Amino acid sequence: MKKCQFCGKPxxxxxxxxxxxxxxxxxxxxxxxAKHGLFEQSGSPLxxxxxxxxxxxxxxxxxxxxxGLICSNCxxxxxxxxxxxxxxxxxxxxxxxxxxxKIIENSQKGVxxxxxxLANCTSEGNGNAEREAPAPQKHICKNHKCACKHDHKHxxxxxxxxxxxxxxxxRYEDAAxxxxxxxxYSN
Amino acid sequence: xxxxxxxxxxxxxxxxxxxxxxSSRIRLARNLKGYKFPRHSTRMELSRVAxxxxxxxxxxxxxxxxxxxxxxxxxxxxxxxxxxxxxxSIELSKSxxxxxxxxxxxxxxxxMFNEEDHLRLQIFRQDLDFKTMWLRISEFDxxxxxxxxxxxxxxxxxxxxxPTNVGTGMRSSVMLHLPGLVITSQVNVVINAVQKLGFVVRxxxxxxxxxxxxxxxxxxxxxxxxxxxxxxxxxxxxxxSVIANEExxxxxxxxxxxxxxxxxxxxxxxxxxxxxxxGSEEAISHLSNMRLAxxxxxxxxxxxxxxxxxxxxxxxxxIQLANDKQxxxxxxxxxxxxxxxxxxxxxxxxxx
Ligand SMILES: [Zn+2]
Ligand SMILES: [Zn+2]
Numbered sequence: 001m002k003k004c005q006f007c008g009k010p011x012x013x014x015x016x017x018x019x020x021x022x023x024x025x026x027x028x029x030x031x032x033x034a035k036h037g038l039f040e041q042s043g044s045p046l047x048x049x050x051x052x053x054x055x056x057x058x059x060x061x062x063x064x065x066x067x068g069l070i071c072s073n074c075x076x077x078x079x080x081x082x083x084x085x086x087x088x089x090x091x092x093x094x095x096x097x098x099x100x101x102k103i104i105e106n107s108q109k110g111v112x113x114x115x116x117x118l119a120n121c122t123s124e125g126n127g128n129a130e131r132e133a134p135a136p137q138k139h140i141c142k143n144h145k146c147a148c149k150h151d152h153k154h155x156x157x158x159x160x161x162x163x164x165x166x167x168x169x170x171r172y173e174d175a176a177x178x179x180x181x182x183x184x185y186s187n
Numbered sequence: 188x189x190x191x192x193x194x195x196x197x198x199x200x201x202x203x204x205x206x207x208x209x210s211s212r213i214r215l216a217r218n219l220k221g222y223k224f225p226r227h228s229t230r231m232e233l234s235r236v237a238x239x240x241x242x243x244x245x246x247x248x249x250x251x252x253x254x255x256x257x258x259x260x261x262x263x264x265x266x267x268x269x270x271x272x273x274x275x276s277i278e279l280s281k282s283x284x285x286x287x288x289x290x291x292x293x294x295x296x297x298x299m300f301n302e303e304d305h306l307r308l309q310i311f312r313q314d315l316d317f318k319t320m321w322l323r324i325s326e327f328d329x330x331x332x333x334x335x336x337x338x339x340x341x342x343x344x345x346x347x348x349x350p351t352n353v354g355t356g357m358r359s360s361v362m363l364h365l366p367g368l369v370i371t372s373q374v375n376v377v378i379n380a381v382q383k384l385g386f387v388v389r390x391x392x393x394x395x396x397x398x399x400x401x402x403x404x405x406x407x408x409x410x411x412x413x414x415x416x417x418x419x420x421x422x423x424x425x426x427x428s429v430i431a432n433e434e435x436x437x438x439x440x441x442x443x444x445x446x447x448x449x450x451x452x453x454x455x456x457x458x459x460x461x462x463x464x465x466g467s468e469e470a471i472s473h474l475s476n477m478r479l480a481x482x483x484x485x486x487x488x489x490x491x492x493x494x495x496x497x498x499x500x501x502x503x504x505x506i507q508l509a510n511d512k513q514x515x516x517x518x519x520x521x522x523x524x525x526x527x528x529x530x531x532x533x534x535x536x537x538x539x
Contacts, residue, residue, distance in 0.1 A: 013389070049512035059523050061537055074221075074223050074227050076227065084226060085349060086226045086227070086303060086348045086349055087222060087224060087227075087349070087350065088223055088226075088227035088348075089222075089223040089224055089227065090218065090220065090340075090346045093340060093343055093346055093353075094337055100343075100350055102482075103341075103350045103351075103381060104350055104353070104411060105262070107351050107408075108350075108351075108354070108409050108410065108412050109385065109409035109410040109411065109413050110411060110412020110413065111340060111342075111356045111410035111411070111412065112342060112354070112411075112412065113340075113341070113344025113345075113353075113411060113412075114414045114416075114417070115344055115345075115354055115355035115357070115414045116325065116355070116356075116414070118332055118337055118339040118345075119328070119329040119332035125191045135334060153414060163335075170433060171408075179341075
């Protein structure tokens, strides 16, 4: 019977994780697995590995010049991250970038976001304004004059180059939408 | 009956169910711009985030009949019951000030706030229709993004408190009932193969061949470097092939080990129908055999959804909450057996 790598009790959770194309096995008891957020359905094996410390992926961290890093907004450091498995704020992604990049390289499929973009203003006019919570101070997006709370920076220049690209790629439906937008924001 | 009990013990239970698949889920992690992530926040920040989240969520027309629970107002038993019902993560159930759970749309939508991230949107189904789930949760996500500013980076995507969730912030998962693979000792092989493809597998009640109930959850490991549609379709492919393997194992068992299969199912039926005390682990493994019996056609299909519901209702905290006075383990075992006997009174007999 395998023992929990944290406390030595009989292990009930066995995890296999590929790090730098090397298989790592982690054995944990229920309690330690829960403590490290393993049952928390995100199944974030990284925090478990992080908590295992240098012994397990020491080579990864020794190569890193991460020791002097600190987030100017929340004070989070690589050590705090290693202990808690959590970053402190969105700015950590800027100030602790070498650490983040290393973690992402080890735990993710790629380094660039390929999923949906933060909702933009394309859905304007289909009832979003009506669906909004009755916010006390209603913000009007400066550029798009829609009810969403961002100031979208779709300046005319970028819209025009998007339009050119759409025409070049023969995406005529997109082009029509862009043309309407340009007309709307030119006034 | 208070609001929480209404959520946990619903009388308009879901009637759809399918063999092998118990349920599917998509979850999106989002954080509000300008606030520290919950685990690094002060009480003041936590309460401001909670107020913002609540007012946004309560204004959302996509959420029908929303109920909000402040975690620190719930007892330990109530929190555990929410985890047993898969509405709430263990992490949220252990959170205190500022943490909350919203449940809506007949338990098919739930939002955790001030968990590890400010917002975790969740959507559930009893089948594999990920396309519908994705459209619904994406629409919900758009509503949130139009109501407040979200922490986002063009390169890293949606920013989350743990970089293992960054990018899409999406975790999609399926809960599968795999007794065929467990009995034929193939489950560990399948789990290893699935893990090599970039998916995380965990047993719901124990691991590998010793998982009582033979219930496993499979979810995507990667959240960055793939689009949501990619993640979902890869997961779907994996699930379909696991299901095909489970079906083969079940056919093989019926053909080559039919005596053992029928004996097992018959004994479980007897134990569930006539026991006067039963621990939760024993109940789980017998109920798992009953789900298999329905899939084999030994019991009518209409009973599967009820069995799934019973599997949750026999968990320790559910048994405790269904009773007014504090129960010892022995008393809980008696209450559990009584509830199960009552359910099986109406059950038609096995037809092998
Ligand atoms: Zn341990
Ligand atoms: Zn920070």
